[in-house]
Amino acid sequence: MSELPAARPRPRAFWADIRFLVGVALVVASVIGVWLVVAAARQTVPVFAAARTLVPGDAVGADDLRVVEVALGQLEGAYASPATLAPGAVATRTVPSGQLVPRDAVGDAASLRTTTVVVRTSTDLPAAVTPGATVEVWSAPQLERGAFDTPRILVPTATVVSVTADDSMIGGAGSTVELVIGRAEVADTLAAISGRASLSVVPTAAVSP
DSSP: OOOOOOOOOOOOOHHHHHHHHHHHHHHHHHHHHHHHHHHHHHOOEEEEEESSOBOTTOBOOGGGEEEEEEOOGGGGGGBOOTTTOOTTEEESSOBOTTSBOBGGGEEEGGGOOEEEEEEEOSSOOOTTOOTTOEEEEEEEOEEETTEEOOOEEEEEEEEEEEEEEOTTSGGGOOEEEEEEEEGGGHHHHHHHHHTTOEEEEEEOSSOOO
């Protein structure tokens, strides 16, 4: 009996080689992607953090800020930095001490629509009324000496700059509070002060930024 010729191995399909190459390419791309993410996370940039609580209208200079190195990635342009701070800049909104300073929280004084006033409250302040807090100012117009009308909201949103206990008031109650308010609210506030209205400062439910 004659021997059968040995079977030749079937050639490997072309699509199998392509699938292998695609798999290798995906692995390489994945490794490169991870490396790029890690490299980006290690890159830090200098930005400003508030050295103290900044409130609207505060002049912002070198003593009010400190430079920190942080990894921000695509958010780098959202925060103030030594390259973006202009001379004569002021805070346009509250930035608590230690927090990064958003770029839009610092602006030109000419564009500011707020100003500061000092009011004396007729009662002691709640503990939550501290520098940087958002508050309401209530006014009870004086009807006659010692008699006042129903309180109403005089300033719906104000920011506390400073608080000083006022021991000169009768009974020892009351405080002197420096507030940042809108310029449109200045006239009514000054009228209430000159009219000897009973003023109260009340913390709002909103959390300061």
